[in-house]
Amino acid sequence: MARWLKPGVFALSLMPLAWLAWRAFSDDLGVNPVETINRTTGDWALRFLLLALAVTPLRRVTGWAPLARLRRMVGLFAFFYVCLHLASYVGLDLFFDWQALLKDVAKRTYITLGMGCFVLLLPLAVTSTDGMIRRLGGRAWRRLHRLVFPASVLAVAHFWLMVKADIREPLLYAVILSLLLGSRLWRRGRA
Template identity: 70%
Template sequence: MKAPFKPLVFALGLLPVAWLAGRFWLDDLGVNPIETVNRFLGDWALRFLLIALAVTPVRQWTHWAPLARLRRMLGLYAFFYVCLHMASYIGLDLFFDWQTLWKDVLKRRYITLGMICFVLLVPLAATSTDAMVRWMGGKRWRMLHKLVYPAGCLGVVHFWMMVKADIREPLIYALVLAVLLGWRAVKAFRQNPAGVILGR
């Protein structure tokens, strides 16, 4: 991969934040700016999570090995937008009312699922460095990072439950996730049928 390619992807990953900042500067966030910001950041968190999950299948379909170098960066961008999404909800929507946050987590199922998704992503972000891979060992590191699969499922369900009425967009995300996870399941079964059946 050419050296400028990775910085270019890094810069592109910041475009959603820049676009949101531009809308804020132009006072163009609609009648409910807080909801606009929160949903925009959540949408991009889920998009980056799916893009990160798509790297391995696309790399193997296209046989373009340098794509693998982008996977970790895209995963960290997913976590970055998840953190911004959480910060906007806690800071802008709840004004750091921790008691209300706790009640929401316990009583509103889509927030419960969103919080679980965030918790699953924390150890993945924390162990994303080469030093952590060496410290944990490749096998344990890969096992830990399989948490991204349930995190992706929870993210899609969180979005689906939140929109309630118009489910077209979450349905698209659900189909994309089903393809990405289904491809992995089929590939794993072909490589080791007994292991998949027995859960190894």
């Protein structure tokens, strides 16, 4: 079973993109297609970020070691969907209006936070290879990759501040994130 774990999860992780592509292909993106693409890629970026953060707690709870091998891949999928989300915002929504982009990043708190999240995740994706881990050394690499914690907080805040009034969905993500981060703090406190 462990043998099929990684390829299986890899294929599954592509499903949201495949589904979105299928909807685009069959003209089923709804009344506001740009918004649909923006929202869907953003939703999945956030979900994969939380999934990546869930791998280690899940491994500890289940004691199933092979789960550890998923962490990098799920994290990279989070970054992949973050990139799609950013590309859809810059390319589809703003249509490469760089001036509008700069204004948005400077003025709109939720966009500033979202962009901050991307900037924090970028070095993590770049240093995700075995070679980079060796070059940085395990300790420095682990310290650097703690950036995923503030990045995930920024991601949830980005979503929260974007919503007009119905905060139930971002609230759900915030609760999940608190559990994932809280479990780590709790462990540290006991150690």
